[in-house]
Amino acid sequence: MAIIAGKEAAETALEAHRRGDFSAQSLSPYRSRLKNRFILQDLYQYRNLNKFLEKHPDFMEVYPNFINDALGLFFTGYGRPKKQLYREILRSLTSRRPLLRAVSDVLSFARTVLGI
Numbered sequence: 001m002a003i004i005a006g007k008e009a010a011e012t013a014l015e016a017h018r019r020g021d022f023s024a025q026s027l028s029p030y031r032s033r034l035k036n037r038f039i040l041q042d043l044y045q046y047r048n049l050n051k052f053l054e055k056h057p058d059f060m061e062v063y064p065n066f067i068n069d070a071l072g073l074f075f076t077g078y079g080r081p082k083k084q085l086y087r088e089i090l091r092s093l094t095s096r097r098p099l100l101r102a103v104s105d106v107l108s109f110a111r112t113v114l115g116i
Contacts, residue, residue, distance in 0.1 A: 001042060012030040056105060
């Protein structure tokens with residue numbers, strides 16, 4: 001996001017420089033540029049993520065580690081029955097978090113990020 005926002009800022013500044021006008025009105029296309037790209041849309045979509053992470057402080061430890069371990073189990077499970085792998089993956093999750101709590105966490109995260 002920062003690179004794209006910087007690029008749009010530079011292009012807006014170059015246009016203002018060519019016109020010799022650095023007034024607020026001359027620089028106002030910057031906001032439109034961000035709006036037309038994904039920048040403002042993403043910022044709006046993720047505006048409540050910090051509140052979510054404050055309410056769920058262990059979210060960024062539990063789930064990334066679980067996903068890493070689950071993928072490790074899945075991709076190294078060659079020749080083992082998938083049903084057994086899925087059980088091990090579920091056990092890997094439930095050893096970190098009760099299943100209903102994990103479901104609640106995922107739903108809260110989805111509501112926060114996706115607005116559902």
